[in-house]
Amino acid sequence: MRNNKVVAADARTVTVLGATGSIGDSTMDLLRGARGRYSVVALTANSNVDALAKLAKEFGAQFAAIADPARLGQLKDALAGTGIECGAGESAVIEAAARPADWVMAAVSGAAGLKPALAAVDRGAAVALANKECLVCAGDFFMQRAAKAGACILPADSEHNALFQALSSGNREELVRVIITASGGPFRTWAARDIEQATLAQALKHPNWSMGQKITIDSASMMNKGLEVIEASYLFALSADEIDVLVHPQSIIHGMVEFSDRSVVAQLGAPDMRIPIAHCLGWPDRIVGPSARLDLAKIGQLTFEAPDFERFPGLRLAYESLRTGRGATTVFNAANEVAVAAFIAGQIRFGAIARLVEATLNDWIRGGNLAPLSSADDAISVDHNARNRAAALLPQIALKAS
Ligand code: NAD
Ligand code: MG
Numbered sequence: 001m002r003n004n005k006v007v008a009a010d011a012r013t014v015t016v017l018g019a020t021g022s023i024g025d026s027t028m029d030l031l032r033g034a035r036g037r038y039s040v041v042a043l044t045a046n047s048n049v050d051a052l053a054k055l056a057k058e059f060g061a062q063f064a065a066i067a068d069p070a071r072l073g074q075l076k077d078a079l080a081g082t083g084i085e086c087g088a089g090e091s092a093v094i095e096a097a098a099r100p101a102d103w104v105m106a107a108v109s110g111a112a113g114l115k116p117a118l119a120a121v122d123r124g125a126a127v128a129l130a131n132k133e134c135l136v137c138a139g140d141f142f143m144q145r146a147a148k149a150g151a152c153i154l155p156a157d158s159e160h161n162a163l164f165q166a167l168s169s170g171n172r173e174e175l176v177r178v179i180i181t182a183s184g185g186p187f188r189t190w191a192a193r194d195i196e197q198a199t200l201a202q203a204l205k206h207p208n209w210s211m212g213q214k215i216t217i218d219s220a221s222m223m224n225k226g227l228e229v230i231e232a233s234y235l236f237a238l239s240a241d242e243i244d245v246l247v248h249p250q251s252i253i254h255g256m257v258e259f260s261d262r263s264v265v266a267q268l269g270a271p272d273m274r275i276p277i278a279h280c281l282g283w284p285d286r287i288v289g290p291s292a293r294l295d296l297a298k299i300g301q302l303t304f305e306a307p308d309f310e311r312f313p314g315l316r317l318a319y320e321s322l323r324t325g326r327g328a329t330t331v332f333n334a335a336n337e338v339a340v341a342a343f344i345a346g347q348i349r350f351g352a353i354a355r356l357v358e359a360t361l362n363d364w365i366r367g368g369n370l371a372p373l374s375s376a377d378d379a380i381s382v383d384h385n386a387r388n389r390a391a392a393l394l395p396q397i398a399l400k401a402s
Contacts, residue, residue, distance in 0.1 A: 007060075011039040014281075017097055017116050018107035019055055020045040022212045023130040023156065026273045027105045028055060030281055033290050038281075042096035044108070044116070047071060053078035060084075063099060065092035067112075094119045103281065105156070106130060109214050110337050111137040111383050118142070118376055121151040128280035130156040132231040136333040137383050139325075139373045143234055154280040155235055159228055161276035162255030162267035163236065170259040178238060179256040179264075180228055181248040182307065183208050183271075185220040188249060192311045196351030200343065203350060208251040208271040217340050221353050222307070226318025227336075230329045233322055240322045245315065247305040252294070270294055313354040321361060326370040327382045328361060334386035335360035338394070348398045356397045360390040 014031065018024045024045075031038050040059040045052040047068040056064040056079060065087045066075050072088035079086050087095060090112075097104060097119035104120040105128045106113055113131040118138075120127050122145065129135065135142050146153050155164045159180040167175070186205045187195045203220040204213065211219070218224035225245050232243050246256075251271040258264045269275040270292050278289040296302075309316040314336070321328035338360075339353040348356065364386060373379045 007039045008036050011037055012103055013041050013101040014038045014103045014105070015040070015042040015096060015099065015101040015120070016105045016107065017044045017093065017113065017120075018046075018105075018109065018131070019043040020048045020051040021107055021109060022210065022215075023105070023107035023273060023277070026277050027107065027128075027281075028059070029290070030274055030278055030287075031059065034281075034287065038103075041101035042099050044093045044096045046108075049074045049078055056084050057082055063087070063096055065096040067093050090115065098123060102126060103128065105277070105280075106134065107156075109133070109212055111333060111380075114138055114379065115376060118145065121146045121153075122149050124150040126152045126154060126283070128154045128156040128277065129235075130277075132157055132227050133333050133337070135234050136227050136230045137330045138234075138376065138379045139327070139329060140234060141374055141376075141379070143237070152283075153235065154283055155231075156273075156276055156280050157228060157231060158269075158271075158273065158276045159255045160232060160235055161279055162253075163232060163257060165267045165279065166255060166257040166265040167236065169257065169263070169265045174260045175242070176258040176260055177242045177244055178232060178236070179244045179246050179258070180225070180232060181246050181251070181253055181255065182222065182225040183219070183251045184247045184249055184305070185222060185224075187220055187311075188247065188305075190311075192351075195311060196349060198350040200346075203343075207249070209273070211273075213344070214337075214340055217343065217353075218336070221314045221350070222312035223314035223318070223336050223340075223353065223357075225307070225312075226315045227333065229315075229318050230322050230332070240319050245307045247307050248302065249305075250299060250302055252296075252299060252302055268294060268296075314357065317354060317357055317361065324361075324365065324370070326372050327378075328365070328370070330373065330379055330382040331361055331364045331386040331389075332357060334383045335390040338387050338390035342394055342398075347394065352397050352400075355400070356390055356393060359393045359397060360386055363389050363393065 042063040069089040097116040106117040107130040114134040256266040321332040339356040
């Protein structure tokens with residue numbers, strides 16, 4: 001039966017893309033806690049029909065979309081008699097984003113989230129953007145398209161959400177630089193030769209955050225911070241020189257902005273993604289969040305270190321691709337997605353992730369393919385070619401020891 005929850009007449013309509021993932025779970029938790037204030041239009045997932053159907057029923061969604069086209073029958077069966085419409089395949093996920101909802105959480109993992117996120121952007125929705133890969137893949141045109149459509153991009157990534165909050169303390173001319181913090185991941189104190197040989201289980205042990213598999217591995221390689229440097233550049237129109245990374249193992253300060261008078265404005269909070277998501281959900285107001293209050297006396301110490309670009313070459317490659325521009329960040333992201341999948345599949349060592357990204361970037365630059373991206377088709381074509389190049393380079397990277 002369709003959920004019989006009471007929804008206020010002025011309830012805000014919301015859609016969650018990637019509802020069954022880690023960010024999706026935090027988002028649904030916030031929506032659950034604010035029953036009646038939000039009405040769910042659409043929910044999507046990649047392949048987990050049971051989890052998607054359960055959420056769609058619980059929240060009385062209008063539409064549920066599963067990306068795997070082979071699972072349409074299963075989803076129909078699971079939602080039979082509920083009145084909830086369903087669809088399958090990439091086009092159904094895009095349709096979910098395009099259906100009118102005031103607020104959309106873009107929390108698909110990887111560049112696969114680009115087209116759905118753009119569908120929400122193009123109709124001028126408020127889009128809470130967790131899916132950093134789609135922004136890194138799409139370069140500047142994503143924000144240009146958002147501006148043209150009147151869409152409001154709300155950064156859900158904790159560091160960018162922190163910057164979004166801190167940036168309101170001054171104007172663009174007064175800004176000197178932004179600083180995004182990094183926990184340093186599980187290999188922060190490891191020697192380079194040990195990082196090279198790290199296992200999947202070791203890479204998946206993040207010290208502070210509980211997240212999906214891809215981003216957890218990206219955090220161990222610090223590719224995640226690299227993606228975030230690029231994300232900050234596109235989101236806030238900042239040059240590479242205006243973005244610094246600071247290792248802060250406690251993950252309490254998420255981002256800071258330095259202004260011309262030397263004031264540094266920071267945002268703090270427990271490492272709980274429901275805090276930045278609640279900020280996006282309530283924006284421009286603030287809602288009452290369920291997260292633990294910050295007890296700095298109990299934490300006692302906040303410490304900081306400079307990032308190590310030698311042991312974590314992914315961070316260097318991110319800055320290089322941002323400075324290169326013209327599709328290089330698309331290649332950086334695509335090659336990293338291929339490398340992470342290969343590492344999970346046991347085809348390459350942990351240390352080879354960055355080597356594959358670097359080899360793909362060099363190959364692509366040598367090929368003289370530098371050109372600004374102006375459309376989703378451009379970005380998807382560069383992404384596709386870069387994946388093919390990375391896949392072709394994979395065997396020789398796999399064989400080469402460090
Ligand atoms: P996750 O793997 O836990 O969840 C991903 C979601 O996307 C799932 O619902 C999955 O079903 C769906 N999905 C995966 N591939 C898909 C495809 N090809 N088509 C359609 N749907 C697909 O990932 P996550 O940790 O929730 O991260 C989601 C995004 O948010 C990522 O871009 C990540 O970098 C970003 N992010 C995550 C966190 C975090 O704490 N987890 C923090 C900041 C940013
Ligand atoms: Mg982050």
